[in-house]
Amino acid sequence: MLAVLLVAGLGAGSAVQLNRSLPAATLTASVAETLKIPGKAPSLPWPEAGSAEIMIQGLGSLGRSGASEPAAIGSVAKVMTAYVILKEHPLEGDEEGPDLTVSAADVADYQARIPMGQSLVPVTVGEVMTERDALEALMLPSANNVAHMLGVWDAGSQDAFLVKMNAAADDLGMDDTEYTDPSGFLPSTISTAADQVKLGQAALQLPSFAEIVALPSASIPVAGTIQNYNDLLGENGVFGIKTGSTDEAGGNLLFSAYLTVGGRKLTIVGAVFNQPGANTPEQLAEVNKVVRKLLKAVATTVKEYPLLAADPVGEVRTAWGATTTVSPASAVKVVGWPGLSVPVTVTTTAPGPTVTAGTVVGAVEAGQSDPRVRVELRSDGVTPEPSVWWRLTRTGG
Incomplete structure (x- = not known):
């Protein structure tokens, strides 16, 4: 009778473990707060005498x-x-x-x-x-x-x-x-x-x-x-x-x-x-x-230049260790000139337990003033479901 009760208890515990909700994955992303438009700074035909200044409003x-x-x-x-x-x-x-x-x-x-x-x-x-x-x-x-x-x-x-x-x-x-x-x-x-x-x-x-x-x-x-x-x-x-x-x-x-x-x-x-x-x-x-x-x-x-390539800038990691990179959905392009420093902001949203390729997990915004350029941040791949063994042996939340 004791053995039957033990097996029944183990079965019930396994069911509980297997049916527990999965914890959310973690998202990390890192982009410098300021990026310079690549290339050599422009050389304008300034006057030989006197003085001059040119300002582009908003830039x-x-x-x-x-x-x-x-x-x-x-x-x-x-x-x-x-x-x-x-x-x-x-x-x-x-x-x-x-x-x-x-x-x-x-x-x-x-x-x-x-x-x-x-x-x-x-x-x-x-x-x-x-x-x-x-x-x-x-x-x-x-x-x-x-x-x-x-x-x-x-x-x-x-x-x-x-x-x-x-x-x-x-x-x-x-x-x-x-x-x-x-x-x-x-x-x-x-x-x-x-x-x-x-x-x-x-x-x-x-x-x-x-x-x-x-x-x-x-x-x-x-x-x-x-x-x-x-x-x-x-x-x-x-x-x-x-x-x-x-x-x-x-x-x-x-x-x-x-x-x-x-x-x-x-x-x-x-x-x-x-x-x-x-x-x-x-x-x-x-x-x-x-x-x-x-x-x-x-x-x-003064033209539209690529500021940030559509390359990985972060990672989604599940609680069981599966990972996939995250990247801008397309290259981030801004209006300016080579050498111009451009403020960049990354915003993220908490992912669920897993992500699929193309899941929107945030955005990259760039520019001096409105309207700022905004490109979605997306997951590059799929994070697989956890194994049965991980489900059975997990501890904590």
């Missing part, structure tokens, strides 16, 4: 050249004038904004600037310009007299407006910039390509600013039709931002352009400053020549 700096010391920037200073005005007096949609009435002092200021050969638009006493009219006059034909008008309209005096301009520069981290006039006519208004690229990126976040600087022409009171001095509009995706030219500053252009790569629309913001020339037309022609070359080079350099 980072593509490089810079020339001296880092601040220098005169001419009418590029008007970008900050427009930025401060629009931050203080935002324009939504097609709003014209409040009116500015031209005073006798404004006319006197205009007339005083004529002998110096400054960029101006004619004004008359009592003329009414909307804020949008004034900003178009400021940014398209680069009217120095309107820069002064806007500053006084906003802050009560030019000096008070300069305080706002320099405070805004500090807020944007433009440590090598100093504004001494709202038009940039004075050579004491100085900055760097890197600082102005920071400003360009911030200003383009204001839809009304981006709309105005992309205009080839506009119509305002008294002056009538005004033309944009930026001759590169429409070339190589260019949609802004501002030219600048004086004897001290040479030729300058803070520019923005669109570039579509791998179905993704990128925004380029760059600056080429202090280009040589005997006069404004020569200086701007020289800076335009440099920017054209740079944008063509950027278009051939």
Whole structure:
């Protein structure tokens, strides 16, 4: 009887062991938090003189050249004038904004600037310009007299407006910039390509600013039709931002352009400053020549590159020791350029006791900002069921 009971007990115990639920497998995956796009870093056709910087929004700096010391920037200073005005007096949609009435002092200021050969638009006493009219006059034909008008309209005096301009520069981290006039006519208004690229990126976040600087022409009171001095509009995706030219500053252009790569629309913001020339037309022609070359080079350099191959990056291991590797479902490709550092994140999901080939166990995400590239992480093979012996002899959970 004892033997029968023992056999019965063993049989019941074996049944319990064989029918116990299986523990979950473990998953390990290891990918560096930052990977560099393979290949030699690009060499762009930077200008021989002056300085330059190119930034791809959402990706980072593509490089810079020339001296880092601040220098005169001419009418590029008007970008900050427009930025401060629009931050203080935002324009939504097609709003014209409040009116500015031209005073006798404004006319006197205009007339005083004529002998110096400054960029101006004619004004008359009592003329009414909307804020949008004034900003178009400021940014398209680069009217120095309107820069002064806007500053006084906003802050009560030019000096008070300069305080706002320099405070805004500090807020944007433009440590090598100093504004001494709202038009940039004075050579004491100085900055760097890197600082102005920071400003360009911030200003383009204001839809009304981006709309105005992309205009080839506009119509305002008294002056009538005004033309944009930026001759590169429409070339190589260019949609802004501002030219600048004086004897001290040479030729300058803070520019923005669109570039579509791998179905993704990128925004380029760059600056080429202090280009040589005997006069404004020569200086701007020289800076335009440099920017054209740079944008063509950027278009051939910024592409979709493989960052991580579809090779094993981890392992699924069952409680009984069966294993299979896990890999990205396909190569992880990102938009950028060779040498660019790209943040990478691996997320995993707990597998069941076993996996089959192609079981999704997580994902690899790569990129500087949304939209990030996402590729599923999958098991490469099958983990077999445990043997009867393992089931019978297992201990623990």
